[in-house]
Amino acid sequence: MKFSQLLICVLILTGCTPSILRYSPSQIIAKDRNFIVLRVGNEDTRSLARRYLGDETRYWVIEDANQPNPIKKGQEIIIPLNVENPTGIEFAGYQTVPILCYHRFGGRSDRMEVTPAEFRKQMEYLKENDYRVIPLKHLLGFLKGEQQLPRRAVVLTIDDGHRSIFKEAFPVLKEYGYPATVFVYSDYINNGGLKTAEISAMKKSGLISIQPHSKSHSNLTVRQAGESRRQYQRRVRQEISVPNEKLVKHLGERPRFYAYPFGDSNDLVIKELQANGMQLGLTVQKQSNAAFTYPYLLHRTMIFGDRDMQAFKKSLVTYRALRK
Incomplete structure (x- = not known):
């Protein structure tokens, strides 16, 4: 008997069978x-x-x-082997996709600031309860009735562009392998907010998409004091086009999604988004999104730092049953 054959026999008899066997x-x-x-x-x-x-x-x-x-x-x-139901609409109800909206991360745990520990706890809850964190871009096919999504799909977004996103949230997202979309207003970049190098590093990770949140974070639906109709239209145009061009310069690709400052929009704003090639517009209206949701008025649920885990769990509505 050859040595190799003898070795295999010994391993089998001793319970040390190689993994290939x-x-x-x-x-x-x-x-x-x-x-x-x-x-x-x-x-x-x-x-x-x-x-x-x-x-x-x-x-x-x-x-x-x-x-x-x-x-x-x-x-x-x-x-x-084939897509069964890309819209998630059934006789008894329909699939909905919650989009969660964060802002700052730090130790204060106030309304707009979530502690890193609480953020990690929330991400762990998603993992342990079989939620699938998907990129925002996957909603495009879902809204067109072309792309099936996981039954418990969730989208993560973070607004404004505070540096705590890079320092506190980004390491946790990398740890869990969760994609997220960061919406930045361009006047804040390198001016108290995220630095260009931080934005580039997050994008290069493959997990983070950087998208615009206006130029100055002014409310796009409110005409300022003494502002004429034409001046208002020009301001709205700049609030959409300027951050787009700045992100193209920094990241080398044109944005496709836009988060409205304060979550407010109107017909003029949506028209300008479409003229700039934007495909999705996001509000902060608390509700999940069905396949028939209007792409330029997508709902988001804000996650506040002064709420408990029960509030977080209630934000994860992935199915809406129809009343009998």
Whole structure:
């Protein structure tokens, strides 16, 4: 007997079988153009998604299709091969996507400032309760009725551009691998707010999208004292175009999403967004978003530092049942 054969026998007898010998591949039981039925081997949902869906980041498709049962070895599961319901609208109700809105991070824990510890606690809650944090850009396909989203999808956004975003929130987001959109008003960049280098570093991480929140953070729906109609229109145009051009200069790509200062908008503001190629406009109206929500008046729920975890949990509405 060769030494290699003897070694394998010894390992088997001693219970030290190499992982290659313990590997049990998943077995396809049935298949058509819409579904695969298989018995799970030594594979997790990411490897199954990579093999059968061509993209491991779509692991949630497999998990959602087999809820509430966890995916484990020996279990028979189904893998959907096609998009089943991109709008999430069903007879009994419809899917909604909450967009959470943060501002500052620090030790004061006041209305507009969340402590780093509380922020980490909230991100851990999302992880432990099977919420899927998705990039804001994924809402585009959902709103067009083209892209299916995870059943418990959540979007994270942070407004204004305070430096605490980079110092306190960004490390936590990297730790959990959660994408987020940071909306900055351009007058604040390098002028008390985030520095250009910090913005660039966050963008390079692949997790953070930097988008405009106006030029000066003035309310775009209110005409200032002594401001003529024409002057007001010119100001609105600048509040949208100037931050766009500044972000193109700093980051090399044109923004597509816009968060309204104070969450306020009107027909003129929306018209200017469209003229500048913006595809989404975000308010701070507390509500989750269905596939039929108007893209230029998306709802967001503000997360306040003086509220408890119960308030945070209530903001995570991912399904709305219809009354019988």
